[in-house]
Amino acid sequence: MILExxxxxxxxxVEITSNKSLGLEDIEEARNLILDHVNMATSPYNPRGLPSIxxxxxLHEFGKDSNxxxxxxxxxxxxxxxxxxxxVVTSLKVGINSFLVLRGDxxxxxxxTKPVDEVDTVGLMKYLRENxxxxxxxxxxxxEINIGGISNPHRSNEREILDAKISAxxxxxxxxxxxxxxxxxxxxxxxxxFKLIAGFIPILKKAxxxxxxxxxxxxPPDLLVKMENTSDLESLFFDxxxxxxxxxxxYIDGIHIMPIGRYKFARRVxxxx
Numbered sequence: 001m002i003l004e005x006x007x008x009x010x011x012x013x014v015e016i017t018s019n020k021s022l023g024l025e026d027i028e029e030a031r032n033l034i035l036d037h038v039n040m041a042t043s044p045y046n047p048r049g050l051p052s053i054x055x056x057x058x059l060h061e062f063g064k065d066s067n068x069x070x071x072x073x074x075x076x077x078x079x080x081x082x083x084x085x086x087x088v089v090t091s092l093k094v095g096i097n098s099f100l101v102l103r104g105d106x107x108x109x110x111x112x113t114k115p116v117d118e119v120d121t122v123g124l125m126k127y128l129r130e131n132x133x134x135x136x137x138x139x140x141x142x143x144e145i146n147i148g149g150i151s152n153p154h155r156s157n158e159r160e161i162l163d164a165k166i167s168a169x170x171x172x173x174x175x176x177x178x179x180x181x182x183x184x185x186x187x188x189x190x191x192x193x194f195k196l197i198a199g200f201i202p203i204l205k206k207a208x209x210x211x212x213x214x215x216x217x218x219x220p221p222d223l224l225v226k227m228e229n230t231s232d233l234e235s236l237f238f239d240x241x242x243x244x245x246x247x248x249x250x251y252i253d254g255i256h257i258m259p260i261g262r263y264k265f266a267r268r269v270x271x272x273x
Contacts, residue, residue: 011197011254012273013040013071013174014266016062018053026261027061033263035062037270040069042100042174042256046078049107056087060094070096071148075104076124077115088128088145089137097143100174101125102150122168125149129169148172151196153183154218166194174256177201179219181244184251197254198245202237203227204262234265241269 014034019026041062043055055072063070072091074084091097103121107113119127125147128134138145149165151173152158162173172195178184184198201217203209209227219227223240230236245255255273259266 009039010273011040011195011256012038012270013042013197013254013256014038014263014270015256015258016041016043016055016058017047017261018058019261024057024061027058030263031062034267034270035066035068037267038068040071040254040256042071043073045073045075045104047105049105049111051111054087056091056094056096059096069098071098071100072096073104074099074101074124074128076117076119076121077104077107080116080118081127084124084128085131085133088134092137092141092143092145095143097138097141098146098148099128100148100150101128101170121149122164125165125168125170146171148174150174150176152176153178153186153189159188162194171195172253173197175199177217177258178244179217179223179240181247183218184248189251195253196251197256198248198252199256199258200237200241200244201258201260202234202241202262202265204233204237204265206233238265238269242272245273 016027016030018024041059043058043062044052045055046052059070059072062068072087074087076084079087088099091099101121101124107115128145128147134145147169149162149170149172151162153175155161162170165173174197175184177199184196189196206227226236227233241255241257245252255270257266257269
């Protein structure tokens with residue numbers, strides 16, 4: 001993994017998603033726009049609890065013939081252990097050996113189906129780390145798997161939660177979207193022994209404000225006022241992300257942008273980080 005090959009590198013990561021069009025032209029467009037500006041990319045599995053293209057395919061198409069670290073999401077929400085193992089084997093087969101293990105969004109009620117949840121998130125991390133079959137297959141392909149997790153720095157007991165995930169085999173974390181860098185300016189964050197990447201979701205359309213409020217993001221009230229009053233959300237969030245990364249030097253190991261398809265904006269930010 002890039003974090004292991006070069007432990008001092010600053011991670012520049014973007015979440016890659018697919019639209020509803022046929023074919024993979026949207027992934028090719030993302031590749032053309034930002035592949036040269038990132039050293040890591042993730043992709044979600046059934047975001048917002050709705051069916052989506054498999055992130056293994058998305059990332060394989062996006063990162064082909066590159067040195068970008070590709071990190072598909074894996075969730076216990078959507079499959080039993082056999083299904084999850086099949087996705088791990090598929091990933092290893094195409095050269096992907098890093099995974100972001102997370103709970104995932106609640107399933108959209110109009111689908112009339114239920115989550116599987118054969119194990120919880122921490123249990124899945126431990127299962128992937130200790131499972132004999134996973135180890136056998138990873139050894140066969142010469143690819144030891146790397147497990148990442150999600151950090152929510154707004155929780156008062158976050159340090160204890162991360163310790164449990166580390167004990168289960170987690171080696172790096174991406175934070176929930178942050179909108180105030182002060183949430184990460186804590187002594188335990190500066191002195192931690194694991195890799196931490198700060199996550200950002202730019203909100204670039206006023207029509208989307210209610211949607212993002214429903215995601216229960218921790219957006220400071222003063223920022224909400226600025227968002228409602230500005231005529232240029234893109235500049236507002238460009239400055240917020242760039243300034244936040246500058247303020248967090250010494251606290252974080254990288255930046256992860258979740259642009260919801262706005263890759264030109266992501267590239268603009270990454271070009272100056």
